[in-house]
Amino acid sequence: MIRPRSLRHDPKGWLIALFGVGAPLVFVIAAAGSGIGLWGWQAGLAALPWTVLVAVITLVLAIVFIALNRRKGQKTHWPMLGLGLLATLGFLAFLVPYGTAMVTLPAIHDITTDLADPPQFATLTLRADNWDNIPGADDRGMRGMNPRQRWATVHQGAYPDIRSVRIDQPVAVVIEKAERLAEDRGWDIVSVDPSAGSLEATSTSSLFRFKDDIVIRARAAENGAASVIDVxxxxxxxVHDLGANAKRVRRFLSDLSGTTTTASQ
Structure with a gap:
């Protein structure tokens, strides 16, 4: 059997291409399979460390192959090796922000602008294990705190900028604008009451189809001429949201308030 010339002369390149493209492809399949219910989200995430390991090994091998070729004065056959190298670098670059968030942000999943009085869900249901696995149980500085107190302490330390805002518009107007913004984001709005100053919705991620529930609360201020908004x-x-909820709250409040906002203490 005669193999293609590129395969005969560049087995290393084919190896790099196979694993370089294969690692991100397996990750996408694992995530998409979780998203459509072929397997649980835990199984989908379990594939991630293995695909990262394969990608790192692929990157190392590619560098070694290139270095050996140069040392021996041999020509590097770039088409397949380059494809695998680019796929590997792209995959690892895609994962860098998530890895950074994993090690720099606390393992919490409930983010709010009001730690003392968080907006409550009326239509949607807060997850039953919401206060389980809150970090800080073994922290000497938080000794004696219950899970909710530890959550508030950790939350404040990680996201001090996330707090209530005041908008110079009546409650009903603000909630109507919030509804339009939620629709623009593709959120599934489950309840909205402009007169009561409340909106509840669900956001679904693209690959894993993770669902995050959002509640927006608007309270009248200055005799109804302004509103204090909490999300x-x-x-x-x-357990760890990788900063996704904080990012969502920041962006939503920024779009909702525009230039008519002041921070509410």
Whole structure:
């Protein structure tokens, strides 16, 4: 059997291409399979460390192959090796922000602008294990605190900028604008009451189809001429949200308030 010339002369390149493209492909399949219910989200995430390991090994091998070729004065056959190298680098670059969030942000999944009085869900249901696995149980500085107190302490330390805002518009107007913004984001709105100043919705991620529940609360200020807005975003599953809920709250409040906002202490 005669093999293609590129395969005969570049087995190393084919190896790098196979694993370089294969690792991100397996990750996408694992995530998409979880998203459509072929297997649980835990199984989908379990594939991640293995695909990262394969990608790192692939990157190391590619560098070694290139270095050996140069040392021996041999020509590097770039088409397949380059493909695998680019796929590997792209995959690892895609994962860098998530890895950084994993090690720099606390393992919490419930983010709100009001730690003392978080907005409460009326239509949606707060997950039953919401206060389980809150970090700090073994921290000497938080000794004696219950899970909710530890959550508030950790939350404040990680996200001091997330707090209530005041908008110079009546409650009903603010909630109507919030509804339009939620629709623009593709959130599934489950309840909205402009007169009561409340909106509840669910955001679904693209690959794993993770669902995060959001509640927006608007309270009248200055005899109804302004509103104090609070937002709460909670992941339905998992312990660490990798900063996704905080990012969502920040962006939503920024879009909702525009230039008419002042921070509310």
């Amino acid at each position: 709460r975003s909670v992941s339905r599953v998992g």
